[in-house]
Amino acid sequence: MASLHICRTPSCQSFLKSENKRRSFSSVVHADLGHLWKVRSKNVSLMLVRSVGGGIQSSQDEFSAIEKNGDGKEKEDKALVLGAETDESGSVIGFNLISQSGAEEIESHEDVAVDTAEEIVDAEGREKAQTRVKHSIVFVTAEAAPYSKTGGLGDVCGSLPIALASRGHRVMVVSPRYLHGSPQDKNLVNAVDLNCRVKVYCFGGAQEVSFFHEYREGVDWVFVDHPSYHRPGNPYGDGRGAFGDNQFRFTVLCHAACEAPLVLPLGGYTYGEKCLFLANDWHASLVPVLLAAKYHPFGVYKDARSVLVIHNLAHQGVEPAVTYKNFGLPPEWYGALEWVFPTWARTHALDTGEAVNILKGAIVTADRILTVSKGYSWEITTVEGGYGLHELLSSRRSVLNGVTNGINVSEWDPSSDEHIAFHYSADDLSGKVQCKIALQKELGLPVRPDCPLIGFIGRLDYQKGIDLIRWAVPELMEDDIQFVMLGSGDRLYEEWMRVSESTYRDKFRGWVGFNVPISHRITAGCDILLMPSRFEPCGLNQLYAMRYGTVPVVHGTGGLRDTVQTFDPFAQGGAGEGTGWTFSPLSKESMLSALRLAILTYRDHKASWDGIMKRGMQRDYTWENAAIQYEQVFEWAFIDRPYIS
Numbered sequence: 001m002a003s004l005h006i007c008r009t010p011s012c013q014s015f016l017k018s019e020n021k022r023r024s025f026s027s028v029v030h031a032d033l034g035h036l037w038k039v040r041s042k043n044v045s046l047m048l049v050r051s052v053g054g055g056i057q058s059s060q061d062e063f064s065a066i067e068k069n070g071d072g073k074e075k076e077d078k079a080l081v082l083g084a085e086t087d088e089s090g091s092v093i094g095f096n097l098i099s100q101s102g103a104e105e106i107e108s109h110e111d112v113a114v115d116t117a118e119e120i121v122d123a124e125g126r127e128k129a130q131t132r133v134k135h136s137i138v139f140v141t142a143e144a145a146p147y148s149k150t151g152g153l154g155d156v157c158g159s160l161p162i163a164l165a166s167r168g169h170r171v172m173v174v175s176p177r178y179l180h181g182s183p184q185d186k187n188l189v190n191a192v193d194l195n196c197r198v199k200v201y202c203f204g205g206a207q208e209v210s211f212f213h214e215y216r217e218g219v220d221w222v223f224v225d226h227p228s229y230h231r232p233g234n235p236y237g238d239g240r241g242a243f244g245d246n247q248f249r250f251t252v253l254c255h256a257a258c259e260a261p262l263v264l265p266l267g268g269y270t271y272g273e274k275c276l277f278l279a280n281d282w283h284a285s286l287v288p289v290l291l292a293a294k295y296h297p298f299g300v301y302k303d304a305r306s307v308l309v310i311h312n313l314a315h316q317g318v319e320p321a322v323t324y325k326n327f328g329l330p331p332e333w334y335g336a337l338e339w340v341f342p343t344w345a346r347t348h349a350l351d352t353g354e355a356v357n358i359l360k361g362a363i364v365t366a367d368r369i370l371t372v373s374k375g376y377s378w379e380i381t382t383v384e385g386g387y388g389l390h391e392l393l394s395s396r397r398s399v400l401n402g403v404t405n406g407i408n409v410s411e412w413d414p415s416s417d418e419h420i421a422f423h424y425s426a427d428d429l430s431g432k433v434q435c436k437i438a439l440q441k442e443l444g445l446p447v448r449p450d451c452p453l454i455g456f457i458g459r460l461d462y463q464k465g466i467d468l469i470r471w472a473v474p475e476l477m478e479d480d481i482q483f484v485m486l487g488s489g490d491r492l493y494e495e496w497m498r499v500s501e502s503t504y505r506d507k508f509r510g511w512v513g514f515n516v517p518i519s520h521r522i523t524a525g526c527d528i529l530l531m532p533s534r535f536e537p538c539g540l541n542q543l544y545a546m547r548y549g550t551v552p553v554v555h556g557t558g559g560l561r562d563t564v565q566t567f568d569p570f571a572q573g574g575a576g577e578g579t580g581w582t583f584s585p586l587s588k589e590s591m592l593s594a595l596r597l598a599i600l601t602y603r604d605h606k607a608s609w610d611g612i613m614k615r616g617m618q619r620d621y622t623w624e625n626a627a628i629q630y631e632q633v634f635e636w637a638f639i640d641r642p643y644i645s
């Protein structure tokens with residue numbers, strides 16, 4: 001009897017070598033969760049293994065293997081699952097199948113086993129570095145680009161999953177299936193209905209959700225469908241403000257996300273119970289609480305782990321205490337979400353300040369906590385940066401880490417960016433000034449290649465220090481510079497941008513709105529990017545800027561301080577080092593003096609400026625780097641016992 005081994009991890013190399021001494025393998029295929037990998041070998045050009053029964057639930061499930069031989073002919077073989085192979089961590093790394101068509105019909109290719117294990121290439125032919133231990137990872141998030149994005153959360157949850165999948169993990173991203181009735185909806189056209197209806201119990205009744213799915217770039221993108229996600233606006237609100245039922249919408253998301261690994265046979269079989277949930281921000285923060293309060297007592301998800309990823313502590317999902325009953329949690333778990341506002345924050349004398357805080361629920365139930373930079377992981381344990389949660393976060397310091405975000409270096413690449421008119425690189429910067437001229441023309445500013453052009457991109461929000469810019473603009477406009485701002489948010493500042501545009505016609509442009517192509521053109525066309533954020537968990541725009549040779553001037557806080565190194569002209573024997581300027585304290589004066597230093601360097605010290613640009617452009621911003629650090633955190637999560645078992 002021959003067995004067909006479906007290989008799924010790099011550790012298969014040694015595994016197969018030893019196994020082949022004892023058994024005969026018909027062939028080997030790197031089947032990444034039922035999807036295709038190209039396998040380099042002499043005898044098999046491509047092999048597809050798929051489940052016939054729709055998911056491996058028992059050891060008797062039937063499989064069919066289609067082998068495409070060198071002559072291009074396909075040979076189909078039926079097989080039964082004999083058993084699963086697991087590695088030392090207990091992860092399933094392969095299945096042994098019994099051929100139903102008889103051993104004599106299946107040839108043994110021992111050499112294939114060794115060859116295929118040596119080189120793993122993706123569909124585009126790139127060799128992939130693989131992780132040592134593979135996990136089944138479930139991202140839960142309110143946004144994932146390109147399907148949905150209002151800010152950096154969408155960027156991260158659209159890129160990090162791909163980086164982790166390409167390192168060999170099985171990765172699912174669960175987010176709502178928003179339909180806004182806008183062109184954005186077309187991003188969901190490839191997501192197909194899985195015909196899996198599930199009832200989740202919250203808000204005093206059963207809510208039926210369904211799941212849509214797209215497999216793209218090695219990731220299972222899962223969209224939870226519910227009528228409350230279908231409305232104009234953005235994921236959180238519309239022109240009139242935040243939606244009043246966001247607690248409901250994201251509670252449904254969390255319940256559905258907990259069911260997804262158990263019920264969705266993606267690529268033929270479910271993710272199962274031994275998975276790792278990454279709950280992003282407050283919208284997903286009910287997930288660790290549900291695991292602890294709803295699943296663990298029934299022995300479900302005993303071996304799962306959860307990591308809370310904090311992108312922004314300022315938003316916590318706080319609602320009146322009476323809404324606790326909406327969550328579908330046992331009454332005795334109230335304490336996990338209980339939150340009492342300090343006296344000064346209460347609205348009237350009879351206000352007891354009692355509330356529920358969803359993010360707090362995750363802080364006290366998740367196995368580990370991550371923030372998106374090291375600096376921010378410390379700041380949130382301080383009174384100034386903790387938004388009332390610093391004591392709790394300090395109490396969990398032993399499981400709190402920071403990993404700096406990466407960026408999508410394919411989307412943000414000045415040498416190939418589809419949104420910019422001219423391309424350039426650190427070796428040939430000539431295209432950058434062309435981008436600047438193109439931007440000045442597009443914005444109707446005087447075309448002046450030598451005039452310093454300063455940019456700002458971001459939400460018009462207290463966090464982003466937009467008030468500081470507003471104070472500083474009159475003084476800034478006295479200098480011979482141009483300034484362009486792209487952003488939307490607070491109405492007051494949108495209006496101020498419009499007014500400033502008419503006050504400083506030759507110098508100021510304010511683009512109100514959310515526009516990704518323009519954000520690329522501003523990043524490429526400006527000389528300086530200003531980020532006076534009051535706090536910044538990581539910040540992505542300064543990373544995009546540096547990759548585009550645009551010099552960041554930032555407030556020294558959180559991820560900005562971690563990623564921007566202030567220029568020192570005397571370092572390296574006078575050659576200089578640094579990639580921009582950080583200023584502190586957060587005041588108009590210190591921001592203006594950092595900006596003036598940058599402008600002076602741009603005008604009078606061209607060689608230094610070129611050095612700053614090039615050092616920024618040459619840094620490693622890939623997600624690969626961050627993914628490796630995430631893996632370390634995953635390892636720690638599984639070494640420890642579940643925090644709440």
Ligand SMILES: Nc1ncnc2c1ncn2[C@@H]1O[C@H](COP(=O)(O)OP(=O)(O)O[C@H]2O[C@H](CO)[C@@H](O)[C@H](O)[C@H]2O)[C@@H](O)[C@H]1O
Binds near residue numbers: 519
């Ligand atoms: N008007 C506009 N038009 C087009 N694009 C626009 C735009 N306004 C913003 N963007 C884009 O949205 C993203 C914003 O990302 P940031 O990381 O700078 O901030 P955000 O506060 O949203 O993210 C939070 O989460 C991220 C991710 O972890 C952290 O980096 C960050 O510190 C934290 O506050 C960037 O891709 C930016 O280009």
